[in-house]
Amino acid sequence: MEIILIRHGEPEWVRDGLSVVDPPLTDRGLLQAQRVGEELHAEAFDEVIVSPLRRARQTAAPLLGLQRRKEAIEPFLEEIREPNWHGTPEELAAAAYAEEKSRAAE
Numbered sequence: 001m002e003i004i005l006i007r008h009g010e011p012e013w014v015r016d017g018l019s020v021v022d023p024p025l026t027d028r029g030l031l032q033a034q035r036v037g038e039e040l041h042a043e044a045f046d047e048v049i050v051s052p053l054r055r056a057r058q059t060a061a062p063l064l065g066l067q068r069r070k071e072a073i074e075p076f077l078e079e080i081r082e083p084n085w086h087g088t089p090e091e092l093a094a095a096a097y098a099e100e101k102s103r104a105a106e
Contacts, residue, residue, distance in 0.1 A: 004040075008055040009033040019093040021086035025058045037062030051077035 009029030013020060025033060040063055050060045052073050064071060085093040 004043075004045075006036055006040075006059065008051075008053075008059040009036075011055040014090045017090050019085040019088045019090060022054050024054050029055070030058065033059040034062045037064075037066050041066035047072060049074050049077065051079075053078055 009025045009032035011023040012026045013023055048069055049072050050056050052075055
């Protein structure tokens with residue numbers, strides 16, 4: 001069995017100075033997604049499974065289009081987001097995230 005994992009393209013984490021929980025891809029991220037699709041379109045995948053998050057779906061779209069496939073969305077691939085930082089000023093979210101990362105895993 002061979003499994004190929006593709007990380008999403010570059011997301012727009014901050015818009016107008018506020019954190020975005022389910023951001024779209026930036027122009028650069030969309031270009032990255034297009035390149036991945038072009039690189040892998042000839043692969044004979046049994047399945048292409050996608051997270052329900054916007055950035056993952058946008059990343060998969062070029063490959064799915066080139067292979068004429070429909071999305072196979074699996075909710076279990078969605079990340080755990082606790083707490084919800086959507087709409088939080090960038091500086092506050094970044095500081096809280098840095099503090100969380102510095103703690104040892106429980």
